[in-house]
Amino acid sequence: ARPRVGYFYTGRSGSELFSQKLKQIKVKDYQSIPVVVDENVSVYDAICTMFLEDVGTLFVVNGKSDLAGVLSRKDLLRASLGKQDLNEVPVHIIMTRMPNITMCEKDDLLIEAAQKLIEKQIDALPVVKKSEEGYEVIGRITKTNMTRVLVELARDER
Amino acid sequence: ARPRVGYFYTGRSGSELFSQKLKQIKVKDYQSIPVVVDENVSVYDAICTMFLEDVGTLFVVNGKSDLAGVLSRKDLLRASLGKQDLNEVPVHIIMTRMPNITMCEKDDLLIEAAQKLIEKQIDALPVVKKSEEGYEVIGRITKTNMTRVLVELARDER
Secondary structure: OOOEOOOOOOOOOHHHHHHHHHOOOEHHHOOEOOOEEEOOOEHHHHHHHHHHHOOOEEEEEOOOOOEEEEEEHHHHHHHHHOOOOOOOOEHHHHOEEOOOOOOEOOOOEHHHHHHHHHHHOOOEEEEEEEOOOOEEEEEEEEHHHHHHHHHHHHHOOO | OOOEOOOOOOOOOHHHHHHHHHOOOEHHHOOEOOOEEEOOOEHHHHHHHHHHHOOOEEEEEOOOOOEEEEEEHHHHHHHHHOOOOOOOOEHHHOOEEOOOOOOEOOOOEHHHHHHHHHHHOOOEEEEEEEOOOOEEEEEEEEHHHHHHHHHHHHHOOO
8 A cells, every 4th residue: 555645643533723824813813993982971972972982891991991891782771761861870870880790811722711701601701901090991892793703614625 | 944834834823723612612511501481471570580690691482481571681671661550560571572673593503592692682581492483591691601601711721
């Protein structure tokens, strides 16, 4: 028999090669632009911003432009059920606030961000960068981004 | 040199093997239980059901239990901004209705459902089965399910 040459068996299956590939994708490769509002805007204005920008999650910043809170559609829907005038309630009253915010950084693995979304049962994470006194919001990573990754990987026939 | 035997070069890379694997996953392998409301319940009650069941999308059914509409958090948030009393407005007024509903079936490829979510910019699809006069809702597939698939594939070291 002729020797087979030129092909190496790496001991790795397709699945394993894939999971290695997936582990090379970073948050920054798929992150979206963040939409932020000031902590003093009203719940009504925040809902309008959410519709205008067509996002499911808003990030709330303080006077120093540092991350102060997160507003999901669920938070805003809950607030809208109340009896208050939504023009009178500032978002800092209803937001999820620091230090209870799950965050990620742009060089984190995408798959770690995906795990956080599942574990914390949230729709989006702020992508942050350490600032002098807090965290600057530089991106947004969502379950939509994760769905897009899956679609692109399925197309990937290289 | 000794011949290398027992290993076959298939001509396929890890990515290609993976995309083949991904193309074997069906909607039924990851679908969730659907939460449905009758088309005559009020918007207020629908919002309460959404919180109680902790889902982002409700499916609306008619008297024959066939799919009649879809309600997203966005639809309910929009309605809650209006001046109407949410107890007085039935969901069939605000829902996305047939035939404008994007659906899938349990034996569809998961990746096709993911593509529909991205293309239509929606959070969930009803998984349906043809009934006598319409479609029975038998499941729900969401961007959360897609995120979970990604996490599980990354864990997959077989």
